[in-house]
Amino acid sequence: MNIFKVLPVAPEQASERAFGYDLIFWTITILAVVFTILVFALVLALAVRYRRGSSADRRYPVYHSNGIEAVLTLVPLVLGLGIFAWSSADFVKFRQRPKESMEIFVIGKQWMWHLQHMNGIRENNELHIPVDTPITMTMISQDVIHAMYIPAFRVQYHVVPGRYTEMSFTATKPGRYKMLCAMHCGTQHSEMVGFVYVMSKSDYARWIEGGGNRYEPRAATMVAAGEQVWNRKACGNCHAGMDTVRGPTLNGIFNAQRRLTDGSTAKAAPDYLRESILLPWLRLTKGYETTMPAYKGQLTEEEVLQLIEYIKSNSNTSTSGSPQPYSAPGARTLPTPTHPENATNRANRYGSAGVTQSEEGAMNAR
Amino acid sequence: MSAILERTAAPDPQVKKNYLNADHTLASWLLTTDHKRIAVLYLIGVTVMFFLGSLAAAFVRFELTSPRGQILTHETYNKMFTAHGVIMIFFFLIPAVPAVLGNFLIPMMIGARDLAFPRLNLASWYVWTISAVIVLTGLIMGGVDTGWTFYTPLSSLYSNTQVSLVLVGLFLSGFSSIMTGVNFIATIHKMRAPGMTWFKLPLYVWSHYATSVIIILGTPVVAITLFLVVLERTFRIGIFSPELGGDPVLFQHLFWFYSHPAVYIMVLPAMGVISEVITCFSRRQIFGYRFVAMSSMAIAAIGFLVWGHHMYVSSQSVLQGLIFSLLSFLVAVPSAIKVFNWSLTMWRGSVQFSTPMIYALAFIGLFVIGGLTGLYLAAIDTDVHLTGTYFIVAHFHYVMVGGAILAFLGGIHFWWPKMFGKMYNEFWGRLSAMVIFLGFNFTFFPQFILGYLGMPRRYHVYYFAPEWQFYHVASSLGSTILGIGFLMPAFYLTASLLRKDNVAPANPWGAKGLEWENASSPPVTLNFESQPIVTENPYNYDPIEDTNKVRREAGLPEIPREDPDKEVHH
Known part of the structure; x- marks a missing residue:
């Protein structure tokens, strides 16, 4: 019987990051053990050698030594900075999004x-x-x-x-x-x-x-689910294939720089899109007024995520991230406002009856 | 320090008036402005709170012996660990050393008759007591389930427990800290005895000076932050909850801006105690006085710039995280300096293993482990896997219990004869220090392994990971030993007060310092019978004479003194 199975001392290593992580972890552990032994040994040695009444020579006690203090300052500092540099490099790698994922x-x-x-x-x-x-x-x-x-x-x-x-x-x-x-x-x-x-x-x-072990895919894809939300809420009434008086087109805007009413710009990254859906008046696109209602409380976080994926899918990937002409039509055209019946048909075509609102509610019920 | 008033024999407490027997009425205690009596009032208060907090911890440890919990519901378990944290942090660790030992000792160590603002001192005790009553009411009548960190929006909108009442209590308790901090700073600046220059101050006073600076700069921030949570809960003013337009991470910044320095509020005074105890029982001047004094100030200053290391994975930016990580490594250096300076203080000293010294040596051992395990958490990458786990729990208990509580107990044993004029049983004292040291390691070392394995803190059940049970059972067994260790001083110290044959002399340890050399045990109401004047450096002990005294008694040859013509390294 493997004792480490019953009494593990380290978690399994099951990711690309785990080995490098453990390398730092055990390096710090070795340093910590060495220093602990050093201090314990120093304390015990001094306490025993200079115990009251022992014959150890006590002449010329040192009360102050800049040399010793410098060593006590520099050794922990240098070791600390070394660990800092090493661990920071790994952390930066951890926080980077892989190119393809x-x-x-x-x-x-x-x-x-x-x-x-x-x-x-x-x-x-x-x-x-x-x-x-x-x-x-x-x-x-x-x-x-x-x-x-x-x-x-x-x-x-x-x-x-x-x-x-x-x-x-x-x-x-x-x-x-x-x-x-x-x-x-x-x-x-x-x-x-x-x-x-x-x-x-x-x-x-x-x-x-097989559609997963236990769960049937109910909406086909994130994008398709987003499209269903788009149609259900009739977003296309105002956000059509091109800019209209009521709203800008959302084609091709994903990760693009947007000019705002106060003259500043904002990148249409997911956080900005989420805010613009839930509380659109906070940062309005230049040229538009407070026409759009706030969808806060009307959409679940899940639906917002799906909408963002849908908007993303309508952006020309080759130009995403770079500033887009303000009124440039997107590579693809968003569907014109659909009749509710059409929406249902579309959902059916993806092999699902669509996430009905009651199901949605059940999923989100706490 | 030079003694104006030479005292050779123990004063007879039957005849001699002192601060304890000056007046016996209840009113004379509840309306006292004597810093020593207020310290005793605080001692009673924090002791009660310590055992209440320990009781909550006992429930937590008992629950965790089984992967499915033992007797409590999730709800009650959450309330237990919250009660443990709130009571221990705000009503034991923060006030213990400053309000008990600091109150008693600061005026005595600098040769003053009282603190600068005696009535403010009494007010701080009342505020503390009222806030403790409010918080205990909240914890008993309903409880709080958010953890002592009160993270929003759990605390502000989602918890259906007595969060508001408890937060109002904590808001109040902050004022008690601030009053004490202001009082200490004013006292240390303005009331030092003639000749007591800044660099003749005992290091205990330096550590309290640094602590007080942290208290008055940090406490207002956390007080107002907790109050904002109350406002959000009560009036739904959006500050921390996104659904009201607030920012939950803002709370963490404000909370840790105080609560990280608060760690130093708990541990700096403890370090001050260690400096006093180690020098006395090594019969030697501290090694590197100025480095030890200035490292306290460095910790106070840098300690304010590291709060973000609690938030590496909270969604703060990568750059922010790296800066906080760098600063966290810097703040470790002054602590390392202190540890080595204390150790080197025994070098060519005359070391006695009295109870306070055993506590101090145990402190060094545990604080070293607590400090070194901080490296894993300061290093931003290793923290990712360990934050929010039992590794954190183990780490801060090593620093807080192993550091602050061992030093508090060491200090209580050191100054007990001064405070109450009685000697305790030395055998039980040494035994308790060793039982606590063993029980402590037995309790908390397994938690490092649990944390590395991935056991999150504040988990009531872990049936999905039965392999963790061994470590939990070990930890709970250890906590039983630790609990026995903590109960022992409660008994033999109380017993020492009741006995009549154990009157303490003015200076039972042969210690240096105005409180030992110039005042009786217990001191008179105004501390000194005449104004002390300071001419010597602190810790002006003579290790050679101390050892030779023992050797003479044992009939051994004396060890040599240095050549008087030779320059002493100073």
Whole structure:
């Protein structure tokens, strides 16, 4: 019997980041042990040698020594700065979004994790991902602050209400790993626990094909779900294929610089888009008035995420990120306002009856 | 320090008036402006709070012995760890050393009759007591389940517990701290005895000076922050909750701006105690007086710039995180300087293993481990995996319990004869120090491993990870030993007060310092019978004479003195 199975002293290493992390961890541990032994030995040696009544020579006691103090200052300082530099380099790498990554959308709520894949598969407190594939989680909380924590991957990041946070990692070993909430979030905090299933790429493909182990894909993809929200809320009435008096076109705006009424600019990144959907009057695009109603309280965080993915899908990827001509028509045209019946038909074509509002409500009910 | 008033024999407490027997009425205690009596009032208060906080901790440790919990619901468990944190931080650790030992000793160490504002001092005790009653009312009548950190929006909009009442209590308790801080600063500046220059101050006074600066700069910030949470809860004014237009991360910045320096409020006075105890029982001047004094001030200054290391994964920017990480490594250096200077103070000294010294040595051991494990958390990358886990819990208990509480107990044992004029049983004293040291490591070391394995803090159940149980059971067993260790002083110290045959002389340890050399045990109401004048450096001990005294008694040859013509390294 392997003693470390019963009494583990280190968590499994199951991500690209884990080995490098443990290298720093154990280096600091060695330093800490050496210094602890050093201090304990110094204290014991001095205490025993100079115990009251011992014959040790006590002439010429040193009360002050700039030389010794300099060593005591510089040695910890230099070692500390070394660890600082090393760990900072790894942290910067951890916080960088990989160039190509598979997106997972995470919504934290009291007291469960709700995860959605780009293709629409939803999971609660479970996440299936392929091995050796960079994953980026886009996360937001529907209520209080949570923290997405996967110990075997050595990753943790807060899931905050009101703003998107992001965390990237690459799993390297198939298996089942704990996925925990590490920020106290109320009564059932310790039950906000799930598992990440890392699968071989072929297993994952089969899993996807089967529509997931346990969950049927209800809306086809994030983009299709976003389109459904777009149609349900009739966003296209004002945001058409080109700028109108009522609203600017949203084609091609994703990550573009937008000029605002106060003369400043804002990048149409997800956080700005979310704000513009929920509280559009805070930062209005130049040339428009406070026509658009606030959708705060009318859309769930999930629907907002889906809308943003839909808007993103209507942006020309080759030009995203660079400033766009103010009234340039997008590469694709957003659908003109659809009749409610058409919306249903469209959803049906994606192999789903669409997420009806009652289902939606059930998913979001706390 | 030079003694104007030579005292050779112990004063007879039956005849001699002192601050304890000057008046026996209840009113004379409740309306006293004597800093020593107020210190005793605080001692009673913090002791009660310490055992209440420990009781809550006992429930937490008992629950965690099983992966599914034992007897409490999630709700009650959350209230237990919140009660433990709130009581221990705000009503034990923050006031313990300053309000008990600081109140008693600062005027005595600098040769003053009282603090600069005696009535403000009494007011601070009343504010503290009222706030403690309010907070305990909230914790008992309903409880609070947010954790002592009160993160928004959980505390402001989502918790259905007595958050507002408890926060109002904590808001009030802040004023008590501020009053004490202002009083200490004014006293240290204006009331030093003739000849007591800044660099003749005992290091204990220096550490309190640094602490008081932190208190008056930091406490108002946390007080107003907690009050803003109350406003948001009560009137739904949007400050911290995104659904009302606020920013939840703003709360963390404001909270840690105080609560990180608050760690130094708890540990700096403790370090001051250690400087006094180590010098006395090494019979030697402190090694590197100015470095130890200035490292306190450096900790106070840099300590204000590191709060963001609590927030590396909170969504602050990468650059912000790196800057806070760099500053956190800098603040570790002055603490390292102190540890080595204390150790080197024994060098060519005459070391006695009395109870306070054993506490001080245990402090060094635990503080070293607490400090070094801080490196994992200052380093921004290693913190990602460890933050919010038991690693954090273990780390701050090593610093707070291993540091602050061991030093508090060491200080209580050191100055107990001065405060109450009674000697305690030395055997039980040494035994308690060793039991606490062992029980403490047994309790908290397994928690480092738990944290590295990924056990989040504030978890009631862990049935999804049964492999963690071994460490939890070990930790709970250790906490039983630790609890016994903490109960021991409560018994033998109380017993020492009741016995009649253990009257303490004015200076039982042969210690240097105005409070030992110029005042009786217990001191008279106005501390000194005549104004002390200071001519010597602090800690002007003679280790060679101290050791030779023992050797003469044992019939051993004396050790040599230095050549009087040779220059002494000073």
